Amino acid sequence: MHSATGTGESMSGYSQAGAVQNGEAANQRHYRAFVLDADGNVLRIEHLTVQNDDAAISLAGAMVEGRVIELWDGLRFIEHFEPSAATK
Template sequence: MLALTAETARRSRAYRAFKLDRAGRVASAELVAAEDDSHARRQVRAMVQHGTIELWERTRFLGRFEPAPKGRN
């Protein structure tokens, strides 16, 4: 989990990464501090391993990220 300090908050925006279960329901959420949307997307892509993650900034949907199919590098 990310701890936002005053300095991080000044130069970053807070995004939320929602990890979904197999039924598509939110299983957990994590704060993602990023300078912009592209930076947030890169961070979430790095987090995706075993399940789907949706990235949001407040009420703005930024994308759904899924792990690569097995057998692909």
């Protein structure tokens, strides 16, 4: 796991679902998943490049692992993910 640097470095354990191969990057959208601590402070930002909201939601949801995640597309808020009771 990466340290909480806030540099936006990507977590190598997550594949970017919905990513297009063979030079079709123009169809990709750029999202940010904010990993928050229990007080709502940003621990780090993960940059996600996927085809659409559904792919970004799926990928961000897989990142929860006991942390709160907020998914954004620029200034547009998409989703807030809470850790399940079993992972708190």
